Amino acid sequence: xxxxxxxxxxxxxxxxxxxxxxxxxxxxxxxxxxxxxxxxxxxxxxxxxxxxxxxxxxxxxxxxxxxxxxxxxxxxxxxxxxxxxxxxxxxxxxxxxxxxxxxxxxxxxxxxxxxxxxxxxxxxxxxxxxxxxxxxxxxxxxxxxxxxxxxxxxxxxxxxxxxxxxxxxxxxxxxxxxxxxxxxxxxxxxxxxxxxxxxxxxxxxxxxxxxxxxxxxxxxxxxxxxxxxxxxxxxxxxxxxxxxxxxxxxxxxxxxxxxxxxxxxxxxxxxxxxxxxxxxxxxxxxxxxxxxxx
Numbered sequence: 015x016x017x018x019x020x021x022x023x024x025x026x027x028x029x030x031x032x033x034x035x036x037x038x039x040x041x042x043x044x045x046x047x048x049x050x051x052x053x054x055x056x057x058x059x060x061x062x063x064x065x066x067x068x069x070x071x072x073x074x075x076x077x078x079x080x081x082x083x084x085x086x087x088x089x090x091x092x093x094x095x096x097x098x099x100x101x102x103x104x105x106x107x108x109x110x111x112x113x114x115x116x117x118x119x120x121x122x123x124x125x126x127x128x129x130x131x132x133x134x135x136x137x138x139x140x141x142x143x144x145x146x147x148x149x150x151x152x153x154x155x156x157x158x159x160x161x162x163x164x165x166x167x168x169x170x171x172x173x174x175x176x177x178x179x180x181x182x183x184x185x186x187x188x189x190x191x192x193x194x195x196x197x198x199x200x201x202x203x204x205x206x207x208x209x210x211x212x213x214x215x216x217x218x219x220x221x222x223x224x225x226x227x228x229x230x231x232x233x234x235x236x237x238x239x240x241x242x243x244x245x246x247x248x249x250x251x252x253x254x255x256x257x258x259x260x261x262x263x264x265x266x267x268x269x270x271x272x273x274x275x276x277x278x279x280x281x282x283x284x285x286x287x288x289x290x291x292x293x294x295x296x297x298x299x300x301x302x303x304x305x306x307x308x
Contacts, residue, residue, distance in 0.1 A: 035154065039084035044178055046091065050144065051184040053090070058157070059174035062099060065163035070296045071110050071204045072161045077173070081114075081155040088146030088189050091178030092130045093138040094159075096171050107261065108171050109134045110160035111232050111298070116149075118156050119196060124218060127194040128153075131302045132175075133232045134162070135256075135264040141304070142227050142270045146180065146189040162234075164296075190306055192227060198300035199285045206294040207236070212287040214299060217245065220279045225272030226251070228304035234297050235260045239286045242301060246279040272306065 036058065044053040058081065063074040094112050098104045113119040115129025128147060130139055141147075149155065159173045180189065199214040231240045231254045241253040251273050254265040285299030 035080040035082045037084050038081055038177075041179070041181065046140075046178050048090065048143065048180060049186070050146075050189055051180040051186045054087075054179055054181055054184070055176055056179065057174060057176050059097075060159060060172045062170050062172045063161070065108060065161050065169050065171065067163060067166050067168060069161060069163045071298065072163070073158065074161060077159050079157045081157055082153060083149050083151055083155075086148065086150050086182035087179040088148050088182070088185070089130060089141075089177060089179050090146045090189075091138070091140045092132055093176045093178075094132040095137060095174055095176075097174060099170055104169070104171060106165060106169075107134045108161050108163055108169065109137065109173065110162045112160065112173070112175065113158045113196075114155065114175070114177075115194070116153060116155055119158060124195060124197065126221075127196070129155075129194050130304075131194075131196070131230065131232070133230075135233060135262070136230045136266060139228070139230060139266070140178070140268070141192065142268050144190055144270060145192050145227055145304075145306070147192055147194075148189075162296075192304045192306055195303045195305070196300055197283050197303065198232075198298070199283055200299070203298050203300065205297050207287045207289045207297045208294055209289050209292055212289065212297070214285050216283045218281055218283075220275045220277055220281060222305070222307050223275065223277050224305050224307040225274055226267075226303055226305045227269055227272040228302075229254065229267035230302045231264045231266070232298055232300045232302065233264060233285070233287075234295070236289050236291075236295055237285065237287045237297060237299060240299060240301055241282075241284045242303075243282045243284065244279060245282050246276075251281070275305065
């Protein structure tokens with residue numbers, strides 16, 4: 015594995031940060047290319063875990079990880095996936111969502127994060143060229159993997175992550191720093207949608223001046239779109255839709271130029287589900303926003 019499980023010695027706490035954290039140091043060359051420097055990859059994963067039928071937005075005991083990098087890096091990409099007992103990707107999608115950040119993501123809060131996400135329908139996030147999220151070797155980091163099992167049988171699977179980074183020592187020119195925020199239309203995040211049309215909204219006030227450079231959605235099957243609307247300006251920022259049927263990937267917003275945000279502007283998030291079944295379905299709906307501050 016590309017990650018050693020390292021119990022950080024008391025004498026090294028000042029240099030490396032967190033006792034008991036897994037150290038991310040197994041860097042290998044990536045096929046991704048960037049004008050900003052040589053790109054590397056590093057991986058980590060859960061053990062194989064058992065998911066009982068009906069587990070939704072489930073966090074398995076012992077699967078979350080405290081992590082830290084062994085050197086300063088700039089994160090530019092993040093990819094999650096599920097593997098079965100033979101190391102293969104199963105036909106069913108047991109991934110709900112994951113967060114990798116400098117703090118535990120609380121869906122009741124609107125904290126500013128230094129981190130990134132993925133979910134079942136956006137399993138890979140690639141930041142716009144020229145942007146990154148910096149992590150120092152002492153930064154305490156937390157990874158939260160969440161599973162779904164909508165099937166009738168128990169399954170034994172694992173989750174793995176591949177992170178794409180530019181190591182500080184490999185930078186050819188400076189990257190621009192992005193910050194992150196999660197905006198969910200409902201808390202707790204998991205809710206249920208009755209047959210037919212369902213639309214839920216959240217409004218919030220921007221606490222910063224800056225530019226949004228990436229928007230990713232979090233939806234479950236039969237979620238059709240999420241829109242970000244600037245109520246102060248009376249204009250749509252972006253709407254992300256499915257690229258096909260109820261199990262198809264979601265669109266993302268990724269822009270080098272970005273969308274300008276002024277502190278105090280009011281925004282609205284609208285999430286739409288279309289439930290064609292005769293029963294209630296599970297749902298989540300939110301936007302992961304990556305932005306640059308002025």
